[in-house]
Amino acid sequence: MAAMGRYVGRRLVEIVPVFFGVLLIVFVIAHLTPGDPVLIALGEHATPEAIDRLRAELDLDEPLPLQFITYMGRVMRGDLGRSIQNNERVIVELGTRFPATIELTFAAMLVASVVGILTGIVAAARQNSWFDGASMFVALFGFSMPIFWLGIMLILLFAWYLGWFPISGRLDYTIELTRLTNFYLVDALLSGTWKALGDALRHLVLPAVTLSTVALAIIARMTRSSLLEVLRQDYVRTARAKGLGEVRVISRHALKNAFIPVVTVIGLNVGSLLGGAILTETIFAWPGVGRLVVDAIFARDYPIVQGAVLVIALVFVVVNLLVDLSYAYLDPRIRYG
Amino acid sequence: MGGTLVFAQAQNAVTLDPHDATDGFSVNNTSNVFDTLVRFRADTTQVEPSLAESWTASTDGLVWTFKLRKGVKFHDGTRLDAEAVKFNYERQINPKHPYHHGAFAYAGFTFQNVKSVEAVDELTVRFTLSAPFAPFITNMAMFSTGIASPAAIKKYGKDFFKHPVGSGPFKFVEWVQKDHATYEANKEYWAGRPCIDRLIIRGIPDNTVRLLEMEKGTAHMMNQVNPPDYGRIRQNKDLVLSTGPGLNIGYLAMNVEKEPFNDVRIRRAVNHAVNKAALVRAFYEGIGAPATNPMPPTIWGFNRAVKGYEHSAETAAKLLAEAGYPNGFSTELWWPNRARPYLTQPQKIAEALQQQLAKAGIRAKLVTFEWGTYLSKTRSGEHPMAILGWIGDNGDPDNFLYVLLDKDNTEKGKASNIAFYKSNAVHDLLIKAQQASDQAARTRFYEQAQEIIHRDAPWVPLVYGARVGAHRTQVQNFSLHPLQIWWLHRVWIGK
Numbered sequence: 001m002a003a004m005g006r007y008v009g010r011r012l013v014e015i016v017p018v019f020f021g022v023l024l025i026v027f028v029i030a031h032l033t034p035g036d037p038v039l040i041a042l043g044e045h046a047t048p049e050a051i052d053r054l055r056a057e058l059d060l061d062e063p064l065p066l067q068f069i070t071y072m073g074r075v076m077r078g079d080l081g082r083s084i085q086n087n088e089r090v091i092v093e094l095g096t097r098f099p100a101t102i103e104l105t106f107a108a109m110l111v112a113s114v115v116g117i118l119t120g121i122v123a124a125a126r127q128n129s130w131f132d133g134a135s136m137f138v139a140l141f142g143f144s145m146p147i148f149w150l151g152i153m154l155i156l157l158f159a160w161y162l163g164w165f166p167i168s169g170r171l172d173y174t175i176e177l178t179r180l181t182n183f184y185l186v187d188a189l190l191s192g193t194w195k196a197l198g199d200a201l202r203h204l205v206l207p208a209v210t211l212s213t214v215a216l217a218i219i220a221r222m223t224r225s226s227l228l229e230v231l232r233q234d235y236v237r238t239a240r241a242k243g244l245g246e247v248r249v250i251s252r253h254a255l256k257n258a259f260i261p262v263v264t265v266i267g268l269n270v271g272s273l274l275g276g277a278i279l280t281e282t283i284f285a286w287p288g289v290g291r292l293v294v295d296a297i298f299a300r301d302y303p304i305v306q307g308a309v310l311v312i313a314l315v316f317v318v319v320n321l322l323v324d325l326s327y328a329y330l331d332p333r334i335r336y337g
Numbered sequence: 338m339g340g341t342l343v344f345a346q347a348q349n350a351v352t353l354d355p356h357d358a359t360d361g362f363s364v365n366n367t368s369n370v371f372d373t374l375v376r377f378r379a380d381t382t383q384v385e386p387s388l389a390e391s392w393t394a395s396t397d398g399l400v401w402t403f404k405l406r407k408g409v410k411f412h413d414g415t416r417l418d419a420e421a422v423k424f425n426y427e428r429q430i431n432p433k434h435p436y437h438h439g440a441f442a443y444a445g446f447t448f449q450n451v452k453s454v455e456a457v458d459e460l461t462v463r464f465t466l467s468a469p470f471a472p473f474i475t476n477m478a479m480f481s482t483g484i485a486s487p488a489a490i491k492k493y494g495k496d497f498f499k500h501p502v503g504s505g506p507f508k509f510v511e512w513v514q515k516d517h518a519t520y521e522a523n524k525e526y527w528a529g530r531p532c533i534d535r536l537i538i539r540g541i542p543d544n545t546v547r548l549l550e551m552e553k554g555t556a557h558m559m560n561q562v563n564p565p566d567y568g569r570i571r572q573n574k575d576l577v578l579s580t581g582p583g584l585n586i587g588y589l590a591m592n593v594e595k596e597p598f599n600d601v602r603i604r605r606a607v608n609h610a611v612n613k614a615a616l617v618r619a620f621y622e623g624i625g626a627p628a629t630n631p632m633p634p635t636i637w638g639f640n641r642a643v644k645g646y647e648h649s650a651e652t653a654a655k656l657l658a659e660a661g662y663p664n665g666f667s668t669e670l671w672w673p674n675r676a677r678p679y680l681t682q683p684q685k686i687a688e689a690l691q692q693q694l695a696k697a698g699i700r701a702k703l704v705t706f707e708w709g710t711y712l713s714k715t716r717s718g719e720h721p722m723a724i725l726g727w728i729g730d731n732g733d734p735d736n737f738l739y740v741l742l743d744k745d746n747t748e749k750g751k752a753s754n755i756a757f758y759k760s761n762a763v764h765d766l767l768i769k770a771q772q773a774s775d776q777a778a779r780t781r782f783y784e785q786a787q788e789i790i791h792r793d794a795p796w797v798p799l800v801y802g803a804r805v806g807a808h809r810t811q812v813q814n815f816s817l818h819p820l821q822i823w824w825l826h827r828v829w830i831g832k
Contacts, residue, residue: 033709033710034706034709034710034713034714035707035708035709035710035711035712035713036709036713038440038442039709039712039713039716040708040709040712051751052751053432053445054440054442058440082495084440085351085352086351086352086354086357086498087352087354087357087438087439087495087496087498088498088499088514093514096514097514097515152543152545152546155546155549156549159549159553160549160552160553163553166555167546167549167550167553167555168541168543168546168550169516169517169539169541170516173343173517173519173537173539174341179513282542282543283543283546284546285516285539285540285541285542285543285546287349287513287514287515287516288515291515291542292515295348298707298708298709299709300709
């Protein structure tokens with residue numbers, strides 16, 4: 001355990017240079033991209049005087065290295081600044097948006113993992129059966145389908161035509177909910193607002209399914225191929241020779257070993273979905289961080305872009321750490337030191 | 338009477354502070370919460386009394402005195418008086434003001450030439466100008482001059498943008514950013530309470546999804562209808578497509594500082610090469626009109642005597658030959674990759690223009706950049722030819738002609754005149770028009786300016802885009818203002 005503690009400690013220390021690296025890269029890219037926030041805010045409408053006045057007020061007329069030092073100093077004090085567009089504190093903006101995206105991502109990953117792993121197992125156990133063929137074909141389809149198209153189709157069928165789910169949004173505007181954590185499911189549970197819980201869940205289904213497809217397809221294919229490989233190993237043959245049933249062979253002996261690449265894929269997907277749910281968020285008018293970042297990039301709202309990318313990078317690093325730690329549980333031969 | 342109206346926009350508001358808003362989505366929110374001193378009439382850009390019951394201008398045009406309506410209260414119960422108006426002005430214009438929290442991007446425009454504001458007595462406000470400036474009064478109707486409660490600005494400080502307190506028809510209830518904002522009827526509104534009880538303004542970015550919400554009845558009205566959806570809405574008896582002439586123009590600017598566009602014959606040739614009517618038919622679903630002048634006919638002062646250059650590839654080729662380009666020439670046509678009311682389908686329109694120009698022998702390579710980059714590059718004059726447009730702020734001709742074609746606005750990097758057209762004759766007329774207080778005289782100056790611009794041809798005026806919105810049939814008494822601001826005070830929901 002001590003070795004494990006040291007390992008975790010070292011990994012956490014490694015976050016520091018990653019943090020500064022991300023900070024510097026994002027800052028430089030954001031500021032070197034042509035186009036300035038003043039012009040974009042005013043659109044076609046900027047008058048020369050307004051442009052000068054605003055640039056000065058936003059400190060954009062300072063030399064870039066000086067701007068970076070000022071910015072880094074503020075970040076060290078925990079101040080991510082305020083949005084150029086509306087003066088909102090970046091930390092508040094992220095605090096309201098990230099929960100929406102995390103809720104969506106985890107729902108999607110739940111769907112993707114459960115359905116993907118089950119499909120993969122059955123496909124591997126019944127290799128070359130019709131189920132195997134069909135499910136792998138569907139997985140390929142799911143992987144290559146444009147999310148935009150799928151989202152609209154799901155909306156048309158399940159929301160517009162059948163009316164089972166709402167078309168878009170995160171919660172009906174008629175429902176009162178005290179927003180404590182901005183995780184609506186959590187807020188609804190905390191305040192015991194069952195109506196809000198049901199409504200939030202209903203709003204979550206279609207976007208989560210839409211977002212899950214690509215990850216689901218990858219997970220199903222990865223589970224299948226990984227499990228097939230393990231099933232060919234000697235110790236599995238030994239287990240079968242002992243007279244164990246196929247279900248027991250897979251569930252007790254093969255599965256755990258087959259999971260390492262699957263967990264890696266899940267971890268990577270959680271990370272990328274957190275920053276990459278933009279299309280789904282746009283289709284379903286989901287007020288998440290993906291849209292926040294895209295809008296901020298187009299508006300050259302530097303503080304928002306920098307703050308959001310920083311947090312996404314941190315989440316990515318932490319999820320990767322968790323994935324690495326889970327290896328030891330799945331395969332006792334793996335040791336940290 | 339009563340009910341909840343849901344208005345679905347393509348984006349949710351960015352800010353609810355009227356002084357700091359720059360995007361139409363925010364403005365549709367703030368304009369229902371804040372009043373201005375004067376306001377636009379329901380269907381034109383002429384102004385009428387609002388918070389100010391009456392006003393007078395001194396004979397030299399330098400002093401404007403407004404008499405405020407008595408007994409008007411902000412939503413927080415505080416009084417709307419002359420001091421409040423002065424406070425609102427100073428908050429925006431004075432960087433040292435303790436509540437100058439924000440970029441206030443429009444302040445420089447709306448308060449140009451304003452030297453000072455005084456509260457003469459409780460209900461009298463006096464604006465003193467540094468030079469006569471006729472468009473001043475229409476600027477006082479613009480959304481960014483909305484009068485906010487000084488008490489609320491002091492109370493919320495930097496967070497005022499999410500706690501808006503005005504005196505308008507709707508009171509702020511809640512804002513879930515990037516999602517929706519909720520308002521309730523201001524039952525004490527001085528112009529009579531709104532017909533609906535509650536107003537929800539949602540942001541739904543996807544065009545198709547927004548339309549589906551309205552078809553389903555979960556939204557009552559929507560803006561930014563996608564032109565290919567016009568037919569679908571017209572065929573649905575539950576829906577109404579409301580259209581009218583807009584207050585904008587899409588244009589192709591030729592950079593007169595670059596060869597060969599320094600030659601007027603070349604610029605006229607380009608004008609002859611373009612078939613505007615075909616563009617309107619193909620990409621605006623027939624809604625919109627071919628443009629002849631640099632300002633739309635919805636604005637007074639529009640010169641109807643100016644007829645556009647006739648579409649003729651032969652005439653264009655002849656002019657090119659005269660100018661020394663018998664085999665035409667190669668150039669670039671820049672286009673902005675962002676749909677605007679005046680440019681509904683940018684890429685397709687750019688491609689069509691490319692083909693039209695090619696028929697006259699002008700081989701244009703299409704060039705584009707993301708919006709922010711595009712604006713800064715065109716304002717620096719890097720383009721030979723560029724497509725852009727303008728949406729009127731206040732319905733004054735000055736807001737089009739002076740901003741877009743006066744030599745005062747050609748400074749590299751900040752130019753709003755991206756043809757870099759510098760005509761002293763036009764400049765003299767536009768300045769005279771700014772300083773004249775008589776509208777008939779101003780009209781004459783603007784008509785002359787339009788003639789000269791037509792002759793010099795720094796632009797191809799392309800299209801006057803329409804204003805378009807859609808709503809459910811049950812929504813009554815709605816008309817979309819030419820400025821495309823959705824004022825919802827008088828709307829009600831029928832059966």
